[in-house]
Amino acid sequence: SETKRYCHDNFVRNDTMYSSDILNGLLSIWDVKIPANPVELTTITTPFAFTHNSWPSDDSKYVFTTDEKDNAYVASYDISDLGNVKLLDQWRPKDTEGKGVIPHNTRYLNGYLITSYYTDGVKIVDAHKPDNLIEVGSVDTYFGTQTGFHGCWGVSPYLPSGTIVASDIEGGLFVIKPEYVRACYLEGKVIDSLSRENIANVSVVLKTPRVDGESTDLKGQYKTGYADSGTFDVEFTHPDYLPKTVSAVLEHGVVTLLNVELIPRATVQQKIVVKEKGSLKLIEGAQVVLFNKNRSIEATTGADGRSTLSVPQDNIDYEVVAGKWGYLHKGEIYNSLSP
Numbered sequence: 001s002e003t004k005r006y007c008h009d010n011f012v013r014n015d016t017m018y019s020s021d022i023l024n025g026l027l028s029i030w031d032v033k034i035p036a037n038p039v040e041l042t043t044i045t046t047p048f049a050f051t052h053n054s055w056p057s058d059d060s061k062y063v064f065t066t067d068e069k070d071n072a073y074v075a076s077y078d079i080s081d082l083g084n085v086k087l088l089d090q091w092r093p094k095d096t097e098g099k100g101v102i103p104h105n106t107r108y109l110n111g112y113l114i115t116s117y118y119t120d121g122v123k124i125v126d127a128h129k130p131d132n133l134i135e136v137g138s139v140d141t142y143f144g145t146q147t148g149f150h151g152c153w154g155v156s157p158y159l160p161s162g163t164i165v166a167s168d169i170e171g172g173l174f175v176i177k178p179e180y181v182r183a184c185y186l187e188g189k190v191i192d193s194l195s196r197e198n199i200a201n202v203s204v205v206l207k208t209p210r211v212d213g214e215s216t217d218l219k220g221q222y223k224t225g226y227a228d229s230g231t232f233d234v235e236f237t238h239p240d241y242l243p244k245t246v247s248a249v250l251e252h253g254v255v256t257l258l259n260v261e262l263i264p265r266a267t268v269q270q271k272i273v274v275k276e277k278g279s280l281k282l283i284e285g286a287q288v289v290l291f292n293k294n295r296s297i298e299a300t301t302g303a304d305g306r307s308t309l310s311v312p313q314d315n316i317d318y319e320v321v322a323g324k325w326g327y328l329h330k331g332e333i334y335n336s337l338s339p
Contacts, residue, residue: 009053016041018054018063025049027065029082042082047090048072055108062088062130064113070100070147074115076130089223091133094211096120100147109157112136112180114164116155119146122166122176126183128253134183134225135210139176141168184250185225186258190216190236193261199238202262206248207233226250236260239294242315265312268339272309274301274322282306286324290334292316311336 008022017030017038027046031039048067056063061080067073073090093101096119106115111128124137142151155166157178164176190202198220206212206224214224226232229251237243241262248258274286282305290297290309294316299307301322311318313336323329 008051011054011056013056013060016060018056020051020053020065022051022068025051025067027051027054027063027077029063029079042079042085044077044085047075047087052103053105055106055113057108057127057130058110062127064106064108064127064130066103066106066115068102068104070102071098072103074103074106074113074125074133076127076133078130088131089133091125091135093117093120093123093135093138094213096146097211102149104152105154107155107157110180112157114155114157114178116152116166118142118149118153119144119151121152122155122164122174124178124180126181128182129185129255132183132185132187132223132225134185134227136181136183136227137178139166139174141166141171141174144170181227182253183225183227184229184252185223185255186234186248186250187223187255188221188258188260190220190222190260190262192241193263199241199262202236202238202241205235205237207235234258236262238262240265240312242313265314268311268313268336270309270311270334270336270339272299272301272307272320272322274305274307274324276327283324283327286322286327288320288322290318290320292318311339313337 005021006023007019009020011018015033017032019028027044029041046065046067048069050067050069052066052068054065063077063079065075073092075090076088078086101120102118104116106113113125113127115123119142121140126134126136153167157164166174190199200218202216204214204222208226214222216222231249233245234248235245274283284303286301288299288307297309299309301307318334320334321331
């Protein structure tokens with residue numbers, strides 16, 4: 001029996017068809033040399049499994065997709081070998097990440113993706129490196145709620161003048177003169193300074209005026225970047241390691257390599273003694289809390305007025321507070337690097 005799918009959007013180049021089968025969450029690629037007998041070459045399940053549209057690069061080595069879902073991505077795939085399709089990157093606007101913004105249609109032009117976003121306008125992403133998609137241009141066309149099917153519906157960058165035209169559901173026609181600039185790339189690897197092992201899930205934040213942030217993968221690798229050149233701080237943080245900030249020089253069209261070693265947090269066995277002021281009598285059953293913005297540790301003193309806390313070292317000071325019914329509580333600043 002035939003399997004039928006609803007093809008929401010199709011792109012055809014020469015004898016190849018790219019079909020966005022939205023209800024199945026698939027991008028299917030077809031050989032259509034014989035239109036009466038198309039042959040399916042491969043299928044790709046896109047990240048949010050609601051494949052709205054796709055657009056291949058000019059050389060057909062890569063394809064870019066959108067899913068018409070809240071918080072979904074523009075995804076890039078290496079399709080040079082249809083027997084081994086690779087997901088290279090996933091991108092969504094950082095400034096509105098997690099606010100329910102929906103991508104609608106993406107278009108490819110000379111190494112750039114021009115995408116219409118409901119409620120978020122037109123975004124230009126440098127896709128010269130499909131494994132590291134970087135936003136380099138943005139025009140908001142809608143100023144209402146940040147969620148739902150409002151705002152920018154379609155975009156076309158293909159006029160001979162280079163002018164972009166965009167259709168906004170509420171706002172009408174927008175005519176945009178774009179400036180296409182090459183992204184500045186920052187890539188590297190993060191390892192444990194002692195074991196030399198790769199560290200996954202390190203937060204890497206490039207300190208720029210726009211919201212930014214990536215995480216290292218299982219190989220400890222990260223890829224990010226920015227639209228403007230210059231010297232920027234880069235913050236590396238992980239709960240099990242002391243944070244580190246390093247300066248990086250970024251240039252247009254250049255990959256700056258920044259490899260970083262993080263120092264594991266040691267654990268300090270800290271004894272805390274609670275006494276009554278004046279008499280210095282040891283206080284049993286006092287609650288002790290040691291905390292900062294990263295963690296909170298609690299203990300209760302024994303008959304000798306003592307408690308022992310296992311404290312991960314942090315370059316941010318802790319506050320240690322002791323209290324018991326019948327007493328005023330007392331707090332002290334605690335430096336775990338010099339306990």
